[in-house]
Amino acid sequence: MKFLETYQNFYFVGIGGIGMSALARYFHASGKKVSGYDKTNTKLTQILMDEGIDIVFEDIIDEKVTSLQKENTLVIYTPAIKKLGLLDYFTENQFKVLKRAKVLGLITENTDCIAIAGTHGKTTTSTLVAHLCKEADLPFSCFLGGISENFKSNFLYNGAKYAVVEADEYDRSFLNLSPDWAVITSTDADHLDIYGDRNTIEEGFRQFAALVPDDQKLFVRKGIEIGRPHLTYAVNEKADYYSDHLRMENDHIYFDFHTPTETVPNFIWEIPGIHNVENATVALAILHRLGVDFEILKKAIASFKGIKRRYTKHSYKNGKIYIDDYAHHPTEINAVMSSIRTFYPEKKLLVIFQPHLFSRTKDFADGFAESLSQADELMLLDIYPARELQENYHGITSDWLSEKVTLDEKEVSSLQDAFGKIKEKEFDIILTIGAGNIDTLYDPICEWMNSL
Structure with missing residues (x-):
């Protein structure tokens, strides 16, 4: 941590990422000068700029960049960024350049770090742990992978004894952490562009589990084999x-x-889905072992409002419902669909899905097709490439994926045309899902639904 204190300027390459923005907010709140680059202006980057952080959206070496001095500037980048002139400039001019996960590890190394890992469920679980810590008035900070509906941010500082962090398995980033407490919610196959196969990603989680020094502070969902002693948690089984x-x-x-x-x-709470009760169970387990009274935890659970884009639901006077969710893996889509079908089995469901990454679409095409076929009608948006290039994935398109979906009512659309098409549809429930820039549909849909 003393190493970080030697820098006055922090430049973020890929500042619009949810994990990067939490770190940017941390340093900005600490009185440091924070600036950065992202390729797309989003709601999140706009909020950061409104908070006083300078962001550019072109990969250019301008005067603001050349005026930075390597002696007092730390450059932080996300591994989602592959090739960029800005990164080359900083590297060639011998700036200190670190991955986001390494910096997060340095920030939290002198805290009791509570790290939440898993291919699914880590954002809800880490945000809930942070909420419970806040309601119990524990001295903690949090770095989250989603925007809490309770405190409207992915970063909060309430002291430095504990740090609640989302431990990201992408690029094996979570191995940079020093967790004192840890949760592993799931080890399903994902990020196969990094890991190659399911066995390798499971080995990555075993390596993460090995970082926790105390068996009684490692919580693993029952049924996951992690290769060392731990505490288990579950729903509807002992x-x-x-x-x-x-x-x-x-x-x-x-x-x-x-x-x-x-x-x-x-216990009472309003977040639907058995998988979310599972997340609540392990969050309660941690706070119980931290010595928090159950009466405090009951009130805290009941007041949890969830995370933006995690089953965000709006009901309208005309009886229609709009749900928005970040789901971008077949397992996550199945969880959302299951909740909707449980609550509203007779309602017509229109699903708008934006696949995230060509590689993920290719690796899990059959799973996506099966999960999306649970809709009554599907609009499949063009694949959001993020860090990938189309030419490296010849033939992997939304049209290709659509052919695998067993629905009569389905179509492929660009994001730009989607809203106009949605307004012509008949439905009881509309569900938007995906991890790309599909969130730009959220405000227009809400405004339109309110006007009906």
Whole structure:
């Protein structure tokens, strides 16, 4: 941490990423001069600029860049950035250049780091742990992979004893952390462009688990083999910590929570899906082991509003519903679809999906087709490339994926044309899903639905 304090300027290459923006907010709040680059102006980059952070959207070496001095400037980049003139400039001029995960590790190394890992569920779980810490008034900071609906940010500082972080498996970034506490929610195959196959990604999670020094501070969803002693958690089956007796009343979920020594009945929360009760279970387990009273935890769970773009739901006077979710993997899409079908089995569901990455679309095409075929009608947007180039994935298109979907009512559309087409559709529920820039449809859809 003392190493970081020697720098006054922090330049972020890829500042618009959710993890990068949390670090940018941290240094900005610490009184440092923060600036950066991203290729796209989004809602998040606009918010950062409104907060006083200077951002450019062209890969150019301008006067603002050349005026930076290597002695007092740290350059932080995301591994999602592959080739960029800015990075070449900083490297060639001998600036200190570090990956985001390395910097996060340096920030948290002198805290009790609570690291939440998993191919699915880590954002909800880490945000909930942070919310519970805040409601219990623990001295903590958090660096999240989503925007909390409760404190409207992906970064919060309430002290330095604990640090709640989302441990990202992409590029093996989570191996840069020094977790004192850790959660592993899932180890499903993903990021095969990095890991190659399922066995390799599972080995990555085993390496992450090995970083936790205390067996009693490592929580793993029951059924995952992690190769070392740990505590288990589950829903509707016995584990070290588990929840059961789930029931729905007035759009709220009630459940009972079991520790190794006691049962605490009637927790209430409003985030749908059994998978989210699973996330709540491990968050409660951690706070229980931190010594927080169950009455505080009950109130805190009940007040949790979730994360932006994680089953964000709006109901309208005409009976129609709009749900927006970040789901970009077949397992995540299945979870969202399952929740919708459980609550609204008879309603016509229109799904708008933007695939994220050519590689992920190729690797999980059959899974995507199966999960998307649960819709009543599908609009498939063009693939969002992020860090990838189309020419490296010949033939991998949304038209190609659409052919695998077993629906009669389906079409492929550009993002630009999507909103106009949506307004011509008949539906009871509209669901937008994806991790790219599909979020630009959110405000127009909300405004239109409010006007109906």
